Amino acid sequence: MNWIDPHVHMVSRTTTDYEQMAMAGCVALSEPAFWAGYDRSSAAVFHDYFNHITTFEPQRAADYGIAHYCWLCLNPKEGEDMGLTREVLAFIPEFLERPTVLGIGEIGLNRVTKREMESFVAHVDLAMEHEQLILIHTPHLEDKYKGTLQIVEALKRDSRVTPDRVLIDHAEEHTIDMIREAGFWTGLTLYPNTKMAMDRAVDIVEIYGSERLCVNSACDWGPSVPLAVPAFAMAMRRRGHGAELIEQIVHANPAAFFGQCPKFVIPG
């Protein structure tokens, strides 16, 4: 079965991971800009990073027949620094025309602070000015509920935002209702310890259906599994679900969301 991983951080993975993902049926993936594990010291580092994920990673992926796309932003974990945010936002437009950039992401909130919200709104404004898709990061653990609530309310306040051009990621049982009721796409992140466990993700499909729903590995340098999407497919089969439903979630849905960007070519 061909599949797409809509959220990966391949900058922190090995080339062997690309090879194994390709062998398991991965035909495309998208890499949101993320936190390096530490707060970066200058905007110049982001410039280099955006170059990296728009040139080096697409080539590494192409060597194994995988189409690599990406999203640009200053990650919410660094959103407390508005000066840095403004510097980075100033040069993001020069990257937006690159052939593999799908939009602005992953933007959102981390500890759910006033300055993080200011940074988030500035990113949404940039996305609207340049007619970009948006990929949203929702906060971790005890901050997820309040952060998702704040993000959804902020997006609803901006009349320019079209919900079907926004995917809100890292949803869990206590946040999925507010995301779906507002009409946004939902992302489930399949992690070994935090976010969404495999069988809970299958529960979500059974309870809410598959419309506007994507699953991803969000694999990075932390505990994460690059083959989480095919593992989800296996968990679905184990639960008695058929190939058509699985294919919709792991391929057709991400292709439909990404396909709103004319640069995205449906692979596989």
Place this chain on the structure above:
Amino acid sequence: MTESNDNACPLSQREIIDTYFMENRSRILDVAAFLDRLERARVKDAEDDFRFRALREAMQALVGDSATRTKDIQMILSDPKTDLLDERDQQSADGAARE
């Protein structure tokens, strides 16, 4: 035997137990061992830790008869205050609310 259609798992209760009992047996023993380990700790210096308190409350929800235990426990482990913080207090989350 009763049948349910809305949002149903395709498997019967019997099939769910046959397929998933062993891994959940293992998980509940892991939790029990974690609690025993806390009792055996060299120094008892975290009896009132906010994370331990949240887990105790979550375990109460686990043995209740709610049909939405997962969501209920997610909320027990969430910060009940939804306002924006004035400034960042720490970079990473703890897994349970401190207050």
